[in-house]
Amino acid sequence: MKVRLKVWRQKNDRTAGSFEHYDTPDLNPNMSFLEMLDVVNEVLTEKGADPIAFDHDCREGICGTCSLTINGKPHGPHRGVATCQTYMRSFRDGDTITVEPFRADPFPVMRDLIVNRAAFDKIMQSGGFISVRTGAAPDANTIPISKEVADLAMDAAACIGCGACVAACKNASAMLFVSAKASQLNLLPQGKPEKDRRVLAMVQAMDEAGFGNCTNQYECSAVCPKLISEDFIARMNRDYMAATFRQTFGSVPSTVVGG
Amino acid sequence: MKLLTALFTTSIGKKVIMAVTGLILVGFVIGHLVGNLQIFAAPEVINSYAHFLQSLGPALWAVRLFLLAAVGLHIWAAIQLTLENRRARPRGYDINHTIQASYASRTMRWSGFIVLAFLLFHLAHFTARVGPYEKYNDMTATINHQGQVIEVLDVHSMMVIGFQQPLVSLFYIVAIGLLSLHLSHGIMSMFQSVGLVSNRWRAGLTKAAVVISVAYFIGNLLIPLSILLGWVDVQNPALLASS
Ligand code: HEM
Ligand code: FES
Numbered sequence: 168m169k170v171r172l173k174v175w176r177q178k179n180d181r182t183a184g185s186f187e188h189y190d191t192p193d194l195n196p197n198m199s200f201l202e203m204l205d206v207v208n209e210v211l212t213e214k215g216a217d218p219i220a221f222d223h224d225c226r227e228g229i230c231g232t233c234s235l236t237i238n239g240k241p242h243g244p245h246r247g248v249a250t251c252q253t254y255m256r257s258f259r260d261g262d263t264i265t266v267e268p269f270r271a272d273p274f275p276v277m278r279d280l281i282v283n284r285a286a287f288d289k290i291m292q293s294g295g296f297i298s299v300r301t302g303a304a305p306d307a308n309t310i311p312i313s314k315e316v317a318d319l320a321m322d323a324a325a326c327i328g329c330g331a332c333v334a335a336c337k338n339a340s341a342m343l344f345v346s347a348k349a350s351q352l353n354l355l356p357q358g359k360p361e362k363d364r365r366v367l368a369m370v371q372a373m374d375e376a377g378f379g380n381c382t383n384q385y386e387c388s389a390v391c392p393k394l395i396s397e398d399f400i401a402r403m404n405r406d407y408m409a410a411t412f413r414q415t416f417g418s419v420p421s422t423v424v425g426g
Numbered sequence: 427m428k429l430l431t432a433l434f435t436t437s438i439g440k441k442v443i444m445a446v447t448g449l450i451l452v453g454f455v456i457g458h459l460v461g462n463l464q465i466f467a468a469p470e471v472i473n474s475y476a477h478f479l480q481s482l483g484p485a486l487w488a489v490r491l492f493l494l495a496a497v498g499l500h501i502w503a504a505i506q507l508t509l510e511n512r513r514a515r516p517r518g519y520d521i522n523h524t525i526q527a528s529y530a531s532r533t534m535r536w537s538g539f540i541v542l543a544f545l546l547f548h549l550a551h552f553t554a555r556v557g558p559y560e561k562y563n564d565m566t567a568t569i570n571h572q573g574q575v576i577e578v579l580d581v582h583s584m585m586v587i588g589f590q591q592p593l594v595s596l597f598y599i600v601a602i603g604l605l606s607l608h609l610s611h612g613i614m615s616m617f618q619s620v621g622l623v624s625n626r627w628r629a630g631l632t633k634a635a636v637v638i639s640v641a642y643f644i645g646n647l648l649i650p651l652s653i654l655l656g657w658v659d660v661q662n663p664a665l666l667a668s669s
Binding site: 239272373416 | 427428429432436437438439440441442507510511513514515516517518519520521522523524525526527528531532534611614615617618619620621622623624625628
């Protein structure tokens, strides 16, 4: 099979980009989408042209490095599948495929299809962790956790941080990512001590990065390669308001003197 | 106050303002519809109801200011959030792809602003009765109030005469249609924004929001429709004699 690519090319984050068209050589339909780009890049390199820059790492759907908006949908045509797990057999011979970067102001395009997702790292640094004492590891299973809660936390922890939720959101909001990362810790006993601080800090970091606001349309969960649910967004909204109420009206410990 | 700062400056806070003011407005428009449906009873019923509301005096003004504040905050939050959303994606996609965002959810700003335009007209028309509508002030009817017969504004005739103008009725029906569309997303949305919904009943809530919005539309549609079709007519003898 052969396809025609309409690809976003951009030198760096300071220059304007534009679309270029490329006709692929003959492709094996069982190639992955990224392998197809490898083949196109080989041809470009042989011709002395700049290859198309795109992000990838594990190529098995678990690292969250691959991106690409394919025909308007982040991660291509399938549900619950990352770009690296998308195969050319999902397209038809002769198709024109439009490939764009994930578009959001906090994700500046570094080159062609590669965007800088460091804004996600900033959010994680603000609260996406738990503080533990070093020393001997505690015995396993000493803290009982119900199956339902463990499963729910696991659902949230499935997030691979790829940023497709931001890319798909009509408002470039990062709520699905932030809510999954906050919930995976907030749900568990180990995450409880820092829960309020975590939610407040992560939402603040999210706002400061310049992401948009959720309008409850759930395009995010529809494109998520791990099918993270918008339930976590509702949970974070509730946790955020509860933390704010406690911060405003809750008791403060009387440790002002002595101690 | 950390709470006020959070409500007015953060993304989630502003969404909570939308949701709470939205809830207040939903409560109001449903109550308002129930009150208006009294047009189908004898004229004394709605005229007495209107007189009761007018007689509340300062309490009526308190409610009006409260609702005005809710509308103001709702619009303020809508504008702030929209501007931030625009900034968050200066360059859009070449291909616009939508998977599950409803039509209603994608047109909230438009439906909201047309409803606002209607609201201003509606207030000038029936509440303030200004310009060409000053004549409504001269229409009076009598009601039985605590054993006494008193003269009050004839709201029944005012509504009938108001909606007998096809253009006014048309604007009203379009605005109510758009408001119903707004609510079909809004009622679901407000639960999500304050975090009071989970996957156990999300699908049910989404359907309930549509059912409530359709019922709200039909209830409102019945009023101008019945008047245009002549099912509800002026019954005030003084007005009938002069026409
Ligand atoms: C007057 C002009 C209005 C404008 C510009 C406006 C605009 C908006 C916008 C932009 C949203 C956010 C949509 C979203 O997050 O998906 C919204 C939500 C909402 N609106 Fe309005 N609206 C207006 C009037 C009204 C009225 C009159 C009502 C009720 C009778 C109403 C009820 C709601 C509700 C319940 C929500 C959902 C709140 C939420 O998102 O959590 N709106 N409106
Ligand atoms: S490259 Fe690792 S998830 Fe696609």
